[in-house]
Amino acid sequence: MKILHTADWHVGKVLRGRARADEHRAVLKELVELARAEDVDAVIVAGDVFDTSAPTPPSQALVMQTLLALREGGRQVVVLAGNHDDPRLLDVWRPVLGALGVHVVGRFRRPDDGGVLSWTTRAGEDVRLAVMPFLSHRFVVRAVEALTDTPDQHNRSYAARFAQLAAALTAGFGGDTVNLVAAHGTLPGGKLGGGEREAQTIFSYYFEATAFPPTVQYAALGHLHRRQQMPGPCPIWYSGAPIAVDFGEEHNSPGALLVTVEPGRPAQVREVTLASPRSLRTVNGSLEELEAQAESLQDAWLRVVVAEKPRAGLADRVRQILPNALTVDVDERFRPTAARREGGGAARAARTPRELFRDYLAQTGRDDPRVIALFDRLHDEVTASGGGEG
Template identity: 30%
Template sequence: MRLLHTSDWHFGQHFMGKSRQAEHAALIDWLLQQVDAEQIDAVIIAGDIFDTGTPPSYARELYHRLALGLADAGVGLLLLGGNHDSPAVLSESRELLERLGVITLPALTSGEDPNVAVKVLRQRDGQPGCVVCALPYIRPRDVLSSQAGQSAESKQESLQQAIAARYATVHAAARQKAEQLAAAIGRPLPLVATGHLTTVGASRSESVREIYVGSLDAFPTAAFPPVAYIALGHIHRPQRVGGLEHIRYSGSPLPLSFDEAGQQKEMLCVDLDAGGLRQVWPLAVPRFQPLQALRCSLAELPTALATAVGQADATGRLALPGPPPLWLEIAISGESGLADLPARVQAACAEWPVEVLRIRRLRETSSGIERMAQETLEELSPDEVLKRRLAQEELAPEQLAELQARYRIVVDQLTANAVD
């Protein structure tokens, strides 16, 4: 059984006002070429298929185009809802896509039969290839009932225990299903699990938004069930979890923020057999739209631009029809007194095939650390705003933890209302 593990496509994303439609269309074409070249049996997208709970019509068209393309290729597709996805949107075409062999798990519901999350992925010849504990993003309300008077630590522990318990019940049902199939076909089937969450030690980027009660980045790897492979989403940087070969984030296939511009994006090919995991190897995703973050002085900008454009020409500028302009974030140091800095930066860029999406100023602090100055609220995440505001107060540790817990509850409620 050969799986392709990917996640966090974010169909419909606008990158500082720029549409990603052309990039996603090119990504689908590339993926369909890869599943043929690598003889992939099934694709798992581990959450955040869409960028918002109300994706535009072209994002839905891309979603259906991907499903149809894989169905035509005879490749299975398992779609898991993420924290950005609306369960209602993923459910609206669920029955139709099932006719094409597409399996969709939009969300969990409280008290749900664990067998609902047990899915069988098949090989190209139609034979069962693996049994999946198919868990999407788990909202706290899916597994917990709120209790008055709980501390932040207690809420975090309760959520971790509830998620671990859900994994355990689904794993037990999946193991039973695998045993039944093994008796019928005469060979063991490997078990796979999915998840859309943050785990211990996972390295995040600025485009990842946490909306859990408390801090779920302490979810322990030992709480995952014993399976051959765990396909995770939510973190955009590809990585092993805890150095373990079988627990992986594939990362997003497109850079979703400027701090991801230097990452080599990838998808993961996963080979499984009756004995479990055989090997995992990455497929490097081309850069369909070049983007870079430049950090330099105004005097250094022309040289930095020449280098950036040269690098873009050498990597990804031919991946789309016609060379797309290089998207830039430019942070200028040592010019805090210039009122016309944006105009000077734009003038320096005028002769280059670039689009400047954001201009920042850098200043030196007394400690020698470069910090962003003159930031707007639009440039800051809600978490960063809270962090900076709390830093101005003198709070006891328990007060700080309680405020952070209350903040997470509010954000979770707002997000749930937005996607339902």
């Protein structure tokens, strides 16, 4: 059988105030086209379908439409909750999408109640898929343990109980079936993509690769945004994110995985790079240098580091040259070092607001007559209304 493994869509993501709905629509359309072109038997979406636990109606509509398109032709489609998703919302979707053939798992379930999915492929192969959505630490570590145990004990407890759950879900795996696991979480040694939620990627949320028994022929993971294979007793892969969610991921290769597997043999994996995601780039240079690069940067979201002395209106000028600049920073080499003020706090207290503001502008390299004039006008208005000089 052939599987399309994807994860970490983060639909609804807003990058520095810019909505990315059009990008997500193009990326998800490309995934649907990939499933059709490769004639896959199943699609696994290993968590973080949404970017927030309260996705907007348009975000939900886009995901719903994509899942139904992936289901076309009788493909099996499996979706599990990630740490960004609200498992309760996915469980609300569960009966409706389940009636349409899309398997949705928001929270851990018993093997006989949706924790293990079974079906037969077009080629007659029997499939067993253990579904392991994101497991919150607060559900694993009990209140009494949280009060009495050490952080290291909490970490070991989390990993041990994850392994117990995996053992319970994979206990029925045999040699004559295609045996799969889909999970969302962090394995030790995994390389971060750069945009993951740090609080849920730390050691206390790790589980061990040994949680997956050798009877598993493929473990489809989500959470780390960099596509990578992990060492373990069976083939274990993160599909990576199909779209870079932040500038920490600008050097990643957004894509998905095509997996071919048959009973009794390890899966064969092929990496696929997607063409539609908009790139994220960090550029550095003077205004003149940035202007020279402008034409080649039209299709990317930009983080700009300006190699010039800070001054009023500099960011506006950069955005005139590069309209896709989402952030504008000054190169550290051009940031002035604040000079020490003589006389200490008492001397500063004796200075007027006008003097203090002028000192601030001078020390931060923002000395501009227009800004000073505006401050003086505002200051006069305030003091004229009885605010006083101090």
